[in-house]
Amino acid sequence: MGIEKTKRFVYLALFSAMAIVLSLIESIYIGPIFFMVRIGLANIVALVTVKILGVKEMIIVNTMRVVISTLMRGMIFSSTFWISLGGVVLSSIVLIILEKMKSSLMFTSVIMSIAHSVGQVIVVCFFYMQAGVAAILPYLLLGSIPMGFLTGMTAQLVLARIKPLKA
DSSP states (O other): OOHHHHHHHHHHHHHHHHHHHHHHHIIIIIIIBTTTOOOOOHHHHHHHHHHHHHHHHHHHHHHOOOOOHHTTTTOSSSSSHHHHHHHHHHHHHHHHHHTTTTTTTTHHHHHHHHHHOOOOHHHHHHTTOGGGGGGGHHHHHHHHHHHHHHHHHHHHHHHHHHOOOOO
């Protein structure tokens, strides 16, 4: 393994660990800020990962975050796992599309936050077979915009302080 591959692997491991820890901290200690709206601290790591390492690594970090954090909370394959996975999958798809379009980090973060909420509501509607759950979507979207802005600003600050990898 060359030095650059080793460096990328170390970054991937560190970003995965940070995403898992931030996810656990947010779910255990912080909780919802406003009507089931969370800050999305681990999404900061996803934004930074895609800018530093790329799309493939961001998918790995997001997958490890969902699987390991729900496993550590004893909720693997529970409704919490599937709801979290639904949000991460849709927000990751949006992140990939917007990254290909070269969108700004702030715009990407806000749209990613909205997609995360939509993905979670879709899974809840499917999981509980209750389309009426979609009625909470406007409230979630209302909270997603400032939270996406906050995570985007934080990701910009982090990216300004991290040296980019060469390859």
